[in-house]
Amino acid sequence: LGAGMAFADGDPIQVVNNLSNFIFSMIRAIGLILLGLGIMQVGLSLKSHDPSQRANGFLTLAGGIIITFTKEILAMITG
Template sequence: MNKKNDTPRQLHKRGKLLKRGYWTGAAAVLMLCVLATPAFAAGSDPLTIVNNLSDFIFSIIKALGVIILGWGIVQVGMSIQSHDASQRTQGFLCLFGGLLIAFAKEILTAIGAI
């Protein structure tokens, strides 16, 4: 098998591509070094950060609980209108489940878990 040699034009193209890749990478590294900004922590106590995160997560859970509670109220109202006992049971379960989820943090603090 005879391997064809690259023409000088192809070697020139390959050299240009390698040079362009090198300078692009060098420019990217330079930009990362020059444009890096330091991040300063907001507080010195890590416990406050954890408490803030916990409060944020519980507020999301409370919002979901209120949404489920509202859907339960809608289901109970629709079941009363249509006289459907199974839908009424489902509505009350959704309503009480939404109440439990909405007040999860208060319930956990009342029993001493948090």
């Protein structure tokens, strides 16, 4: 009861592409979380006038942007 059926695509290339899309969507989600945390850190540092927290916030923000757009960056590098 309640067992769902899973259908695999017959084309191995399509299976690899589906897995790649899934992995990149997970990476994008992690990047968006880091992006939000970076924005929050920068906002809190502006409120408390803490330069070290501001630097950490901008680093987290930059890392989040890079991680969010990993797939596009790799596509641009590989051509």
